[in-house]
Amino acid sequence: MLRIHFTREDVGRIRIAAGPVPAWEMLLSLHALRGPAGHGVFGPWRARTLGALDPSARLLLRLAPPRGYSPDFLTPAVGDDVEKTVDAVQSTARDRLRTDLALLAGQLGTATSWMRPLADGDPEALRRVGAAMRRYHRQALDPAWDGIRAVVAAERAARAADLLHGGAERMLSRLHPRIRWEPPVLSVAYPVPKQLHLRGRGLLLIPSYFCWARPIALRDTRLEPVLVYPANRGLRRLGEPADTSDGEVLARLLGATRAAVLEQIAAAEGATGADLVRRLRISPASASEHATVLREAGLVVSHRIANTVVHMPTPLGRAILDGGVRTPPSHSVLSSFPPATGRSFG
Structure with a gap:
């Protein structure tokens, strides 16, 4: 622990x-x-x-x-x-x-x-x-990297929403199933016993796409305190192509750009206007307009976090996307290395 x-x-x-x-x-x-x-x-x-x-x-x-x-x-x-x-x-x-x-x-x-x-x-x-x-x-x-960034952004938005709605207590208590907040101690399931005293330095939480199963910390407790933990709660695979047949149906229903906006918001479990501009190469005004229409239709909800608005899918929005099943695409440098048998911890 x-x-x-x-x-x-x-x-x-x-x-x-x-x-x-x-x-x-x-x-x-x-x-x-x-x-x-x-x-x-x-x-x-x-x-x-x-x-x-x-x-x-x-x-x-x-x-x-x-x-x-x-x-x-x-x-x-x-x-x-x-x-x-x-x-x-x-x-x-x-x-x-x-x-x-x-x-x-x-x-x-x-x-x-x-x-x-x-x-x-x-x-x-x-x-x-x-x-x-x-x-x-x-x-x-x-x-x-865009897929990694989307997963981490969604996790960050969810934890920021916890902070806004329930303070640090709620955020720390909902970080991960292997993390337990019992003030003033955050207990993390760990393969070795370890004590980390923050002593006023604070803690940097790092949600990570490739962190799997267990959170991880640096071994040297004198370094800046960090806790890296799994961000990919939706088990999203990188580079998954959309099912084009279902995508075409959704595009006919909502319009191609608006359908793409909804898909991006749902795929990332939340997105900002800047995320939509970058991923879809649309203007900020267009991203704002489409998000507003989707919100008014009950397909997304929007939360303001500081100066940023985060859009997240509603159950209705997810239901509309249910047909869009995603599937993985159909001399190794590992040849001299044995396979992994566990995780690495500091």
Whole structure:
């Protein structure tokens, strides 16, 4: 069990990540790559991704074993920018590299030759890690990033609604079935006993598409406190094509653009006007008009959260979309790695 101890100040300093965090999605998707080929959610993404990766991914797979410890330096606290993430990893202090890689070597039973220059902070070794991260994100995550962002945005909107309607108590109590809020302690089902005292630092909540089954935290409790937890409550698969026959019927009923707006709102379990503009390439005025018509028809509801309006589907809106069943699309870098047998925890 992981027990996170809050003070009164910490409750007021809870934040939710503004979007998917590249460092965590990279790390946890590397774990997913080692999972079962037939995984109900990750299987189609895994099959597509394995054919797209170049050999540089092997370095990241070595650094991120699917069970046990993955080095904390791979997930720096730099937000949603890939380049800043890579820069932060490449700028990791030598003491941190040595500590983290010693822990990894202890788990593996030996310090292999590729670890030593990295643990010494060798610039070329760090450059290789950064280059591998850029390539991996481009090959594995960029093609799916809109879907990842939509799932995380929906989870973030739902938790923000909890905060508005019931305060921090309600939000913390509804984070995940494996998380229990018993003030002033947040208890998380965890494979090892762990205590995290926030001491006024607050807590950053990071909903993650690739976090699966259990929440995860950094091993080093001196680092910025974070709790990464599964965002994909709807078990949405990445890159699922719509059923075009049902989509055509819906388009005739509502109009093509309005039908697309409703589908996007439902698929993401909630969307803002900016989300609709970006995904559908329509104007802000058009997104607002279509969302208003759908709301007046009882197909969506809209909640204002600070300066942002989030649109979410109603049961009637979902019922209209029920015919739109989504199905997955009909020399691996994993050849030298055993399959995953569990999750990775700090």
